[in-house]
Amino acid sequence: MRAFEYTSPKTVSEAADLLAEKGDLARVLAGGTDLIVQVREGKRHLERIVDIKDIPEANVLSYDPQAGLHLGSAVPCYKIYGDKAISAAFPALADSTHIIGGTAIQGRAAVGGNLCNASPAADTIPALIVLEATCIIAGTNGTREIPVEQFCTAPGITVLQNGEFLESLKVPAPKSNSSSFYLRFIPRNEMDIAVVGAGASVVLDDAKESIVSARIALAAVAPTPLFAEEASVLLAGRAASDESAIEEAAEAAKTIARPISDMRGSAEQRVHLVGVLTKRALNGAIQRVKES
Amino acid sequence: MAVEKEYKVIGTRPIRHDGVDKVTGRALYGADYQAAGLLHGRVLRSPHAHARIKSINTSRAEAYPGVKAVVTAADLTASQDKIVDLGEGAVNLKFMCDNILAREKALYKGHAVAAVAALNGHIAEEALELIDVEYEVLPSAIEVRAAMQDDAPLVHEDMKTDEMGKQSENSSNIASHFQHKKGDIEKGFAEADVVIEHDYVTGTVHQGYIEPHNASAVYNADGEITIWCSTQGAFNARGQVAEILQHPVSKVKVVPMEIGGGFGGKISVYLEPLAALLSKKSGRPVKVLMSREDVFESTGPTPASYVRVKIGATNDGRITAAEAYIAFEAGAYPGSPVGAAAMCVFSPYKIENGFIDAYDVLVNKAKTNAYRAPGSTNVAFATETIIDEICEKIGMDPIEFRLLNSAKEGDSRVDGPVFPRIGFIETVEAAKDHPHYSAPLEGKHKGRGTATGFWPNFAFKSSVSINVNPDGTISLVEGSTDIGGSRASIAMQAAEVLGISAESVHPTVVDTNSVGYTDVTGGSHTTYTTGLAAYEAAQDVKSQMIERAAKLWEVDAKEIEFADGIFRYVNGKEEEIDFKGLAEKLGQTGGPLMGRASVAPSGAGSSIGTHIVDVEVDVDTGKVEILRYTATQDAGKAIHPSYVEGQIQGGAVQGIGWALNEEYIFNEDGQMTNASFLDYRMPTSYDLPMIDAVIVEVPHPGHPFGVRGVGETPIVAPPAAIANAIYDAVGVRLTELPMSPERVLKALGKI
Numbered sequence A: 001m002r003a004f005e006y007t008s009p010k011t012v013s014e015a016a017d018l019l020a021e022k023g024d025l026a027r028v029l030a031g032g033t034d035l036i037v038q039v040r041e042g043k044r045h046l047e048r049i050v051d052i053k054d055i056p057e058a059n060v061l062s063y064d065p066q067a068g069l070h071l072g073s074a075v076p077c078y079k080i081y082g083d084k085a086i087s088a089a090f091p092a093l094a095d096s097t098h099i100i101g102g103t104a105i106q107g108r109a110a111v112g113g114n115l116c117n118a119s120p121a122a123d124t125i126p127a128l129i130v131l132e133a134t135c136i137i138a139g140t141n142g143t144r145e146i147p148v149e150q151f152c153t154a155p156g157i158t159v160l161q162n163g164e165f166l167e168s169l170k171v172p173a174p175k176s177n178s179s180s181f182y183l184r185f186i187p188r189n190e191m192d193i194a195v196v197g198a199g200a201s202v203v204l205d206d207a208k209e210s211i212v213s214a215r216i217a218l219a220a221v222a223p224t225p226l227f228a229e230e231a232s233v234l235l236a237g238r239a240a241s242d243e244s245a246i247e248e249a250a251e252a253a254k255t256i257a258r259p260i261s262d263m264r265g266s267a268e269q270r271v272h273l274v275g276v277l278t279k280r281a282l283n284g285a286i287q288r289v290k291e292s
Numbered sequence B: 001m002a003v004e005k006e007y008k009v010i011g012t013r014p015i016r017h018d019g020v021d022k023v024t025g026r027a028l029y030g031a032d033y034q035a036a037g038l039l040h041g042r043v044l045r046s047p048h049a050h051a052r053i054k055s056i057n058t059s060r061a062e063a064y065p066g067v068k069a070v071v072t073a074a075d076l077t078a079s080q081d082k083i084v085d086l087g088e089g090a091v092n093l094k095f096m097c098d099n100i101l102a103r104e105k106a107l108y109k110g111h112a113v114a115a116v117a118a119l120n121g122h123i124a125e126e127a128l129e130l131i132d133v134e135y136e137v138l139p140s141a142i143e144v145r146a147a148m149q150d151d152a153p154l155v156h157e158d159m160k161t162d163e164m165g166k167q168s169e170n171s172s173n174i175a176s177h178f179q180h181k182k183g184d185i186e187k188g189f190a191e192a193d194v195v196i197e198h199d200y201v202t203g204t205v206h207q208g209y210i211e212p213h214n215a216s217a218v219y220n221a222d223g224e225i226t227i228w229c230s231t232q233g234a235f236n237a238r239g240q241v242a243e244i245l246q247h248p249v250s251k252v253k254v255v256p257m258e259i260g261g262g263f264g265g266k267i268s269v270y271l272e273p274l275a276a277l278l279s280k281k282s283g284r285p286v287k288v289l290m291s292r293e294d295v296f297e298s299t300g301p302t303p304a305s306y307v308r309v310k311i312g313a314t315n316d317g318r319i320t321a322a323e324a325y326i327a328f329e330a331g332a333y334p335g336s337p338v339g340a341a342a343m344c345v346f347s348p349y350k351i352e353n354g355f356i357d358a359y360d361v362l363v364n365k366a367k368t369n370a371y372r373a374p375g376s377t378n379v380a381f382a383t384e385t386i387i388d389e390i391c392e393k394i395g396m397d398p399i400e401f402r403l404l405n406s407a408k409e410g411d412s413r414v415d416g417p418v419f420p421r422i423g424f425i426e427t428v429e430a431a432k433d434h435p436h437y438s439a440p441l442e443g444k445h446k447g448r449g450t451a452t453g454f455w456p457n458f459a460f461k462s463s464v465s466i467n468v469n470p471d472g473t474i475s476l477v478e479g480s481t482d483i484g485g486s487r488a489s490i491a492m493q494a495a496e497v498l499g500i501s502a503e504s505v506h507p508t509v510v511d512t513n514s515v516g517y518t519d520v521t522g523g524s525h526t527t528y529t530t531g532l533a534a535y536e537a538a539q540d541v542k543s544q545m546i547e548r549a550a551k552l553w554e555v556d557a558k559e560i561e562f563a564d565g566i567f568r569y570v571n572g573k574e575e576e577i578d579f580k581g582l583a584e585k586l587g588q589t590g591g592p593l594m595g596r597a598s599v600a601p602s603g604a605g606s607s608i609g610t611h612i613v614d615v616e617v618d619v620d621t622g623k624v625e626i627l628r629y630t631a632t633q634d635a636g637k638a639i640h641p642s643y644v645e646g647q648i649q650g651g652a653v654q655g656i657g658w659a660l661n662e663e664y665i666f667n668e669d670g671q672m673t674n675a676s677f678l679d680y681r682m683p684t685s686y687d688l689p690m691i692d693a694v695i696v697e698v699p700h701p702g703h704p705f706g707v708r709g710v711g712e713t714p715i716v717a718p719p720a721a722i723a724n725a726i727y728d729a730v731g732v733r734l735t736e737l738p739m740s741p742e743r744v745l746k747a748l749g750k751i
């Protein structure tokens, strides 16, 4: 590990300037549960670390049943699943923040950090995709917004340009008769990275009988987390209890998976798991609507 | 001889003597070593599985500010092929040296090539990047069966096969080949009604101790070397360092620090000679640490193996013949535990007709090392699952089959030795009588399996000395590093003899200049052998104390009795005094009193365990959940039952990890791709039920209290028991370890 400069700006613009000045040799520090490991192991050589935990915009956590969720990029996982209203409104987000690492990691790790680290296997990204989150990106020239499914472009790479960082995320308020679910497959019950992750959200009709709309997202089966759009669309109008519809969606989700084989699992195992987990995620979300 | 009797201390559960230090964080482990002017060492390792080292240029690293010394193989005396015996079997000195620093070739990814000492670890790491090594990458042999082929790349160009003592003509990766035969194997199979044969493959598995290897050294100007390290055996480490550095053994002192796990993996030295060489060059104390990646890639895991077992039995459940082909990956240098595997493969069954064909095979991986019952787990996976299959075919309960075929006192193993009293039947009966065995198991895809594990146990050498303190306590000095609570179990044996409490013993593990020779904490020998030394040393104290009492009372020592902690003179005048009272009077009866013993017993008592496991298989994902686990084991006599249970539970857990997920994953270039605790998947507490440990006590006749070592046996049965349970749950037999979700899915035909 080489020596680097540690900075903790108090404002968004100060942070943007500190980042812009050093380009690739500067990096944002949220919880540090990815960054510190990477720097210590010599996988990243940095000249400057920009800690955003003193910036008010990166620390907001507010939920309003009409306006939805405003989530600062440095807010740690435990605050999210620890908030009853937020957990009830966005169960997939609660599911995913609750399984990152363990209790100690969740005390620090931020959803923003999980997203910006842009791992194909990141657990919160499929949840954010099915919840239709929007990224608010701050830079030296003000802010811009993009849908979360467009944020990651390759393993470890995002749309962030020089001097830009993720300020916060916005998640729309849940529609009535809707719910969401996230799960992953890991060989152990903790301390593993997803072999495959799948998130689903569904909106049912008032009778909770048929599916109005659905969203499915996948992790660890492509260079970036994926929004399985075709699989999602084909569910609209189908009965919530129609196992063949769920099966079709799962098959459609499998067709967009293009996983690699690595030490965490083989490509064929991953494709198979996409089918299994998509079904479980959809049925889980439907079950939650019915129970609500 | 063991006598059934009531004990005062043995069998109780006092708080361990090292407990407070450990839970308060005061205990000093190797990495805690500090000294004025301390330098920090790091090691440059080969990125290639097999490569010729054409040149090493260290000049840029040496010139880097803050770097104080750089060493390569050129700093080690070029060693010859020479067989040296360091107590734990013979080793070739050249191999031992070459493993410390690669000379002509790097033989595995992670093989040490150079080491640097600098003002801090960061500078040392930077300097490693400035060492220029020119490699010629060679094709590598990375899997045992491929490595045995005639056209395989040779790990050592001049390695000949040792064919039962004779050298082969051609070079080969097969370092040795041996066989054991008993009875008439053909006749045996001809008598069988059922013959089952399968191939088994097991992966490379690491001991996974929490504490990475470390070593600190001071090389004084007068040639005195002191080393502080985490080791299973300070004397063994001393011997290795002396041989590797070609230095007089008496000029090497090893100070064993507290040890954060070893399981067999902290017997070989890796960093100790490097720390000494760096200290010699720099003139300062040097501490060298491994990263977790180094630990995985560059220390000795237990071997991957290919095993083929064939067993024949009659319809009424008698084994008629058993045959095994066992090929173990030794790693880059000879010496896998294939010999031990051959001892264990059919033990503890009574086999009249047996044949074992075994191979020690070189591959371009780190040299393997001991890991809890080394070799036995690999082969038990084969034998114990075949037995399960035979039982299914003939319609017999595997527990009954084991009772019927168990070896008893006087029966001989296929590899020769005759069994003394063993507790196989007793552990099987304990399993059978346990409520787990008859508990209903309801629900889909759930199954129950059983298996037995065997380990012969070893008897090494140990020394103990005891000082009697004026307050009636004793200080017990020993050389066995304490990995699993042995300080307590050894102290308790002395306490029992002297009629004092466990708390009245102050046990200390000391350096190689401060106690008699003691072998490694390994082979499940410590509570047995060092316990025996403590027993003998306490007897020595006892007889000297009797003489002191005789002096005090001016009577003949022969007429003094010692029982229940009281010295008594009964002939005529009644006199009695307890241990404490007499200890207070040492000054007036002749001064300080010290007892001592060095022992080298033969014939450790084997330990056997029978396990029961319930699993549930997720047939969509292939994941196996352990629902319930019971492990019975013969401890001979449990000195401190909590630590026996701890050993049984820990061993079972490591066996479960091996069964389900643990393995080294290599890419086609022979590079490990999962060298971290994240991807080398050891079970966590979330993956395990409470392991119900059931202690069975069939006293070992060769120990005064009947102790059998217990540390290794419990790892042996789990993979086979779990495989049998998976079969019971979903009807497929897995023959490859680990039985990871992907392999289960494949076996189920899902992918």
Ligand SMILES: Cc1cc2nc3c(=O)[nH]c(=O)nc-3n(C[C@H](O)[C@H](O)[C@H](O)COP(=O)(O)OP(=O)(O)OC[C@H]3O[C@@H](n4cnc5c(N)ncnc54)[C@H](O)[C@@H]3O)c2cc1C
Binding pocket: A027, A028, A029, A030, A031, A032, A033, A034, A035, A036, A037, A052, A073, A074, A099, A100, A101, A102, A105, A108, A109, A110, A111, A112, A113, A114, A115, A116, A117, A118, A121, A122, A123, A124, A160, A164, A165, A166, A167, A191, A192, A193, A194
């Ligand atoms: C033991 C352990 C277990 C783990 N388990 C899991 C797991 O189960 N699932 C999982 O998905 N991950 C896991 N992780 C990875 C990690 O904890 C998560 O990705 C976490 O959410 C990262 O958040 P952080 O706040 O710590 O990010 P940091 O480490 O602070 O940052 C991560 C990356 O994003 C960049 N960054 C952070 N915030 C911003 C921002 N606002 N704008 C621009 N760039 C930014 C940083 O520069 C860095 O490159 C684990 C890590 C550890 C150490």
